[in-house]
Amino acid sequence: MKDIAALALDVAASSGAAYADCRVVQRGIQALTVKDGSFAEVSSFEDEGMGIRAIVDGAWGFASVDRLDGDSLKRAARDACRIARASARLRRQAVRLAPAPVAVGRYATPMERDPFEVSLEEKMDLLIRADEAMASVRGVTTHEASLEFVREHRFFASSEGSEVEQVIVESGGGIDATATSADEVQTRSFPNSFGRHQLCAGYEAIEAMDLAGSAERIGAEAVALLTAAPCPTGRLTLILDGTQAALQVHESCGHPTELDRVRGDEAAFAGTSFLTPDLVGRFRYGSEQVTITADATTPGGLGTYGWDDEGVAAQRTVLVDRGLFRAYMSSRETAADYGWSSSGAMRAESWNRIPLIRMTNVNLEPGGSSLEEMIATTEHGVYLETNRSWSIDDRRLNFQFGTQNGWEIRDGRRVRLVKNALYAGRTPEFWRSCDAVAGPSEWRVWGVVNCGKGQPGQIMHVGHGAAPCRFRGVAVTAAS
Amino acid sequence: MSLTPPDDLLALADSILERIGRDRAEVAVVELDQALTRFARNQIHQNVAERSRRVRLRLMGDEQVGVAEIRGDMENLPDRLIASAEAARRLAPPGDVTPLPRPDAGSDGPVAYPPATAECTPEWRAAQVSTVAAVSARAGLEAFGALQTSLTHTAIVNSLGVRRHAESTATSLVCVTRGESGWGYADRHHHDVEHLDAEGVAVEAVETCGRNQDAIAVEPGTYPVVLSPYAVADLVGHLADLGFSALARQEHRSFMRPGERLMSELVSIADDAGHPAAMPFPFDDEGVSTRSVSCIEEGVCRSFLHDSATALREDVPSTGHALPMPNTIGPWARHLVVAAGESSLDELVAGCGRGLYVTRFWYVRDVHPLRTVITGMTRDGTFLIEHGRLGRAVRDLRFTQSIVDALAEVRGVGRERSIEVDEDERALLVPALCSGSFTFTS
Numbered sequence: 024m025k026d027i028a029a030l031a032l033d034v035a036a037s038s039g040a041a042y043a044d045c046r047v048v049q050r051g052i053q054a055l056t057v058k059d060g061s062f063a064e065v066s067s068f069e070d071e072g073m074g075i076r077a078i079v080d081g082a083w084g085f086a087s088v089d090r091l092d093g094d095s096l097k098r099a100a101r102d103a104c105r106i107a108r109a110s111a112r113l114r115r116q117a118v119r120l121a122p123a124p125v126a127v128g129r130y131a132t133p134m135e136r137d138p139f140e141v142s143l144e145e146k147m148d149l150l151i152r153a154d155e156a157m158a159s160v161r162g163v164t165t166h167e168a169s170l171e172f173v174r175e176h177r178f179f180a181s182s183e184g185s186e187v188e189q190v191i192v193e194s195g196g197g198i199d200a201t202a203t204s205a206d207e208v209q210t211r212s213f214p215n216s217f218g219r220h221q222l223c224a225g226y227e228a229i230e231a232m233d234l235a236g237s238a239e240r241i242g243a244e245a246v247a248l249l250t251a252a253p254c255p256t257g258r259l260t261l262i263l264d265g266t267q268a269a270l271q272v273h274e275s276c277g278h279p280t281e282l283d284r285v286r287g288d289e290a291a292f293a294g295t296s297f298l299t300p301d302l303v304g305r306f307r308y309g310s311e312q313v314t315i316t317a318d319a320t321t322p323g324g325l326g327t328y329g330w331d332d333e334g335v336a337a338q339r340t341v342l343v344d345r346g347l348f349r350a351y352m353s354s355r356e357t358a359a360d361y362g363w364s365s366s367g368a369m370r371a372e373s374w375n376r377i378p379l380i381r382m383t384n385v386n387l388e389p390g391g392s393s394l395e396e397m398i399a400t401t402e403h404g405v406y407l408e409t410n411r412s413w414s415i416d417d418r419r420l421n422f423q424f425g426t427q428n429g430w431e432i433r434d435g436r437r438v439r440l441v442k443n444a445l446y447a448g449r450t451p452e453f454w455r456s457c458d459a460v461a462g463p464s465e466w467r468v469w470g471v472v473n474c475g476k477g478q479p480g481q482i483m484h485v486g487h488g489a490a491p492c493r494f495r496g497v498a499v500t501a502a503s
Numbered sequence: 504m505s506l507t508p509p510d511d512l513l514a515l516a517d518s519i520l521e522r523i524g525r526d527r528a529e530v531a532v533v534e535l536d537q538a539l540t541r542f543a544r545n546q547i548h549q550n551v552a553e554r555s556r557r558v559r560l561r562l563m564g565d566e567q568v569g570v571a572e573i574r575g576d577m578e579n580l581p582d583r584l585i586a587s588a589e590a591a592r593r594l595a596p597p598g599d600v601t602p603l604p605r606p607d608a609g610s611d612g613p614v615a616y617p618p619a620t621a622e623c624t625p626e627w628r629a630a631q632v633s634t635v636a637a638v639s640a641r642a643g644l645e646a647f648g649a650l651q652t653s654l655t656h657t658a659i660v661n662s663l664g665v666r667r668h669a670e671s672t673a674t675s676l677v678c679v680t681r682g683e684s685g686w687g688y689a690d691r692h693h694h695d696v697e698h699l700d701a702e703g704v705a706v707e708a709v710e711t712c713g714r715n716q717d718a719i720a721v722e723p724g725t726y727p728v729v730l731s732p733y734a735v736a737d738l739v740g741h742l743a744d745l746g747f748s749a750l751a752r753q754e755h756r757s758f759m760r761p762g763e764r765l766m767s768e769l770v771s772i773a774d775d776a777g778h779p780a781a782m783p784f785p786f787d788d789e790g791v792s793t794r795s796v797s798c799i800e801e802g803v804c805r806s807f808l809h810d811s812a813t814a815l816r817e818d819v820p821s822t823g824h825a826l827p828m829p830n831t832i833g834p835w836a837r838h839l840v841v842a843a844g845e846s847s848l849d850e851l852v853a854g855c856g857r858g859l860y861v862t863r864f865w866y867v868r869d870v871h872p873l874r875t876v877i878t879g880m881t882r883d884g885t886f887l888i889e890h891g892r893l894g895r896a897v898r899d900l901r902f903t904q905s906i907v908d909a910l911a912e913v914r915g916v917g918r919e920r921s922i923e924v925d926e927d928e929r930a931l932l933v934p935a936l937c938s939g940s941f942t943f944t945s
Contacts, residue, residue, distance in 0.1 A: 056831060061599040064570065064829050065591035069583070071575030072555065084625075085551040090576040102552055109625035110540070110547040113633050143594035151596060165754050167831060203755040208873045287543045290647040291679045294865075375553045414868045414901075416880040421901055421945060423878050425870055443871060447901070447945055475926075478649045479539055479551070498945075502871040502903075 024178035025186065027091055031075045032182055034100035040077035040107070042120065043100075044181035046332060047073045047091075048374035051174045053139065057150040058167040060158055065143060072374035077103040081117025082110035087375040121359040123335050126185040130329025132192040133322075134225025138172040141226045146170055149196075152235040157200045160242030162249070164203045168234060169219060170196045172226075173484075177374075185334035193325065193484065194228045195221025195470065200242040202249050209248035209442065211427055213241045215266045216410050221470035221484060222323045244428060247440055253501035254429050254444035260404030261446055261497040262397050265461075267426055268387060269469040269487035270410045275450040276308075276315050277385040277485070279419035280342045280350070281368075282357040284380075293476045294417030297450070298348060300361060306348040309454030312390050312492075315343040317352050319367060319383035324486025325470045326370075326383030333378060335367035342385070346455070354380050372481035379477050384468065386488030390460025394491040397459050399435040405499055406430040406437065407444050423447040425502060443502040453494060461490035506534045507556075509668045512658040519560065519581045520660055527563035529603055529661040531788065531827070532556065537653040540628040544645045545636040547629060559827060562588040566597035568829055601812040601828060604821065606664045609792025615694030615782050620672035623652040623696060631676065631701040638705035639680050644687075644712055646705065648678035652696065659790035667790040673782060675924060678704050679883055680712040685896055687712025688733065688863050688883035692924040694782050711862060715884040718896040727858030727914075728941040729851045729888060735841065735933040736923035737864040737879070739772060742906045743836040743929075745872050747774065747798045748824075749813035750833025758875050758907055759804040766802040767913035769936075771842035773797045774808060774824065780922060781838040782930035786823060793823035793838075802911075808834035839931045844916025851915045851937040853891035859941075860886040860893055864902075875906040878944075900943040912939035 028045040035043035050070040057063050073096060074087035084107025088099040150168040157166035173193040180186045197219030201210045214220040214232055222228045263271060279296040283289055298306070309315075319337035321327055328337055333355050341349050351357075352368035357380065369378035398406060412425035429444040430437040466488055474483045507515075516530040534556045541549035558580065559572040569592030571584050628650050639646035651674060658668045676699050677690040689707035691699050730738070751757035758765070776793035777783050787793050789811055797805045809817075810825030813834055824834035852860065862884030870876040880899050887894040917934035924930055 057596070058831050062829065062831065063595045063598045064568065064831075065595045066570035066572070067587045067591060068571075069573045069575070069577065069587070071577055082547065083550060085549070087551070087553045087555075089555040089574055092576075095576075099554075106538075106550045106552060106625045109629040110550040112626075112629045113542065113545070113547045113636055115546055143591070147594060147596060201754070201756075203873075206873065208756045287645075287647060287681070288541075288548055290543060290681065291541075291649060291677055375555060377549060377551055412868045412870050412878065414866045414878045414880070416899060416901075417865055417882055421880060421899075423901060423903070423945075445870065445903075478541055478549075479537065479553070479651070502876055503874075 028180035031096050031100045034097045035077045038104035039079045043077040045075045048177045053172045056169040057154045074374045075103045079104045079107035080111035082114040085377045119359040120355040126334040129188045131190040132223045136226035138194045138226040153238040156238035157242040162202050162246035163200050163242040165201045168198045187330045195219040196229045200245040202245040204249045211241045211245040213237050223327045248442045251440040251442040254441040256500040258496045259499045260401045261494045262406040264408040265489045268489040268492050272387050274415045277382040281380045282351040282353040297418040297420050308343045308348040309346040310457045311345045312457045313346050314388040316386050321384040324384030324468045325484040326486045331367045331369045332371045333369040335365045338367045340366045376481045381483045382485040384486035389463045389466040392459035397493045401432045404432045446499045456494045459493040466490040506656045516658045516660040529561040531559045532658045534656040539651040541649045542632050543647045560584045560588045562592045567592045567595045568600045603661045604789050604791045607792050614669045616670045617695040620696045621654045634701040635705040642709045644680040651675045665790040667786045678708045680708040682712045685715035686883045692922045711884040715896040718898045721897045723943045725942045727855045727939050729860045729937045732921045732933045733863045734861045736931045737867050740925040748833045749807040749809045761804050764803045766910040768801040769913050769916050770910050772799040773840050774836040775840045776838040781932045787825040788827045789825040791821050791823040810834045841933045846915040855888045858888045878903040901945040903944040904942050909938045
């Protein structure tokens with residue numbers, strides 16, 4: 024890998040690049056699925072290639088190739104420089120990069136059991152047991168269990184002398200049970216929706232999920248939802264479970280604190296942000312209960328690594344400090360606009376994509392309450408679990424979320440199961456209404472594996488530490 | 504741009520098939536040469552290119568299936584691919600393995616492949632973006648967007664004699680423009696760069712942006728609407744996902760009730776991979792010829808899309824809508840065509856009376872799939888319609904609406920159609936339309 028990168032960087036330099044960086048990536052993905060007892064798929068995906076970024080005449084170019092012979096690498100490096108020159112035709116201000124220390128080193132995801140060393144038989148046995156347990160519940164019409172494992176070996180080198188090598192391993196799994204009636208389709212997922220929960224960890228993360236042991240309960244919950252009452256409507260007290268709190272953080276704090284969105288780099292696709300730079304240090308984003316960090320050192324998080332894809336060291340940034348908006352996630356280029364240093368949040372999906380500012384692990388820091396205390400001190404409200412739908416405007420203000428499961432709370436007790444729950448609001452008003460966050464014992468790191476951004480599109484795996492939390496006076500209703 | 508010649512790509516697939524020595528296997532090879540120039544604030548800020556090849560092997564036998572895929576020109580690629588797929592197959596539990604399709608005598612045409620698109624350079628893309636930026640700058644606005652060109656070679660062979668190949672191109676130009684207090688939008692998607700019309704895209708976005716300033720608030724509620732083709736594409740794409748697949752019906756989660764009229768008789772929707780304006784492509788990911796399927800005919804639910812797995816369950820032929828098999832997603836619509844109506848856009852607006860005009864939706868997601876309820880925001884140009892004419896810009900609104908119910912209230916359909924490409928890179932040929940009832944919730 025080092026030789027490949029060195030060759031590409033040499034050619035870029037001789038082709039006029041004032042700066043260049045190169046990533047060589049080898050990635051393996053193993054996916055296993057069992058559905059409805061009769062469908063089974065085991066598949067593997069191997070991926071290898073090189074991507075090179077270059078600044079020529081003050082503008083960026085990027086080229087990538089999956090053939091790692093000398094001629095292909097040289098051609099890609101020259102292409103990156105040619106593309107940069109084309110970019111320079113429509114570039115008024117030259118790209119500036121905030122200074123960053125030269126990085127040299129190696130990082131590997133800590134793990135107890137390498138998932139690629141665990142036999143396929145063991146993995147398939149787990150999925151079959153989980154699938155059968157869901158099938159045993161009368162009324163479940165479709166049921167699916169899946170596992171996914173990722174190993175990515177990547178080498179980064181830059182013309183400034185950085186050279187870092189990282190091996191990132193992810194383990195993910197999940198189950199879904201669906202029950203249908205003439206007018207309802209209800210799905211329950213575990214541990215999270217979107218197919219699976221995933222961590223930067225070994226197979227021990229799968230064992231800790233207890234997919235098979237939870238499968239019958241999940242099936243029963245899906246069936247129960249068919250005949251549940253619709254979620255009540257009104258301005259209610261809202262309690263979110265950790266998974267939904269994680270997605271709420273993702274959409275309404277993670278994305279608007281990406282500094283490239285503020286610059287307008289994503290205006291035509293992912294959108295912009297209501298959090299403009301003049302608000303840093305002055306804007307009341309949430310209540311005193313709300314502290315949100317971007318922490319690329321969180322153990323197990325999908326945004327945990329040694330260095331980002333610009334060679335900037337992993338770090339922890341306080342985005343919101345006891346309700347006050349404090350900082351952004353940034354890159355070397357965007358940070359330079361404001362005289363800041365990069366927060367180390369540049370990440371690329373693979374060798375064939377440029378790094379963009381992406382969430383690392385954007386965490387809602389734990390508070391001092393507990394789920395049971397929140398419920399016990401709620402007069403009338405709902406407790407909502409597991410995301411079902413999500414939508415937010417392009418500035419990340421106006422949102423509406425739906426969840427799979429809900430419980431109506433009366434006088435400090437869960438009184439009945441409710442379905443098709445929706446809640447809506449505006450980001451600052453919502454977070455300012457937060458009056459409780461559960462403590463460290465209920466705080467967990469969740470994985471979001473479907474975060475889309477950029478053109479061409481990139482899907483990023485990001486982490487969110489979160490715990491159950493409570494909000495007052497939220498607009499809640501039922502989908503109908 | 505240049506890729507491996509078709510005969511060489513087929514030869515690679517054939518050579519892998521021959522080495523397997525098993526009579527149930529499928530090899531798919533997809534080569535991609537793609538470039539994208541992205542711009543913001545009237546400048547190019549990202550500019551990228553990719554060349555890659557994916558080789559995918561599906562291996563079957565003893566009621567087991569294993570799949571392996573490699574992207575990259577790795578040493579001993581065929582051996583690695585075969586070993587991985589065979590290891591997966593041996594350990595997969597026996598189940599309902601869908602048989603490979605047999606050749607169906609379909610032709611490898613029509614396909615979208617104009618040479619001009621395949622020969623685009625970074626300098627040409629920069630020139631097109633410069634045109635967009637110049638139009639925007641002259642109007643005192645800032646342009647943001649992306650220009651993409653791609654060339655794809657696809658070859659699929661299987662051990663039962665399927666042997667398909669196609670070269671295809673695609674190009675897209677998306678532009679939003681920013682003014683003092685509002686935005687405008689325009690896009691063009693086509694397989695031929697000659698139809699891209701960078702100046703036309705910029706002029707349209709600038710014109711919309713110019714009208715979309717100093718927006719006023721309107722109360723949420725139910726309004727008649729005129730939806731531009733950009734907005735219609737979002738509705739129709741989600742509708743297809745929610746119910747056109749035979750798997751959705753088999754799993755009791757489709758809204759479709761065949762033979763029943765659920766929508767206005769002005770609404771007809773087909774999936775037509777052969778339509779010359781809808782990025783035509785001749786076969787699916789199993790190498791089965793893709794047929795035109797009428798899903799909604801004058802408001803009446805008609806037919807479903809099939810892959811080999813859903814077709815086998817119903818003892819009908821596949822319609823050629825497979826994704827790479829096996830999968831849990833099921834058949835997939837890729838070339839949605841909404842029948843044109845007879846109205847001009849002005850006539851649709853005039854027929855709306857008092858309502859709202861929506862340029863574009865944003866972040867549309869399912870809320871209640873069986874009832875086709877979705878939610879999302881309006882974006883980049885929402886306007887009042889008063890006395891049958893476009894009026895003031897209004898602030899963006901959130902809608903929560905059943906697609907079927909909105910299409911049941913269609914009063915008019917535009918006679919002009921445009922090609923859109925949605926988040927899933929699916930082509931849609933869609934007109935503007937007027938619906939008498941559309942609910943905005945905040």
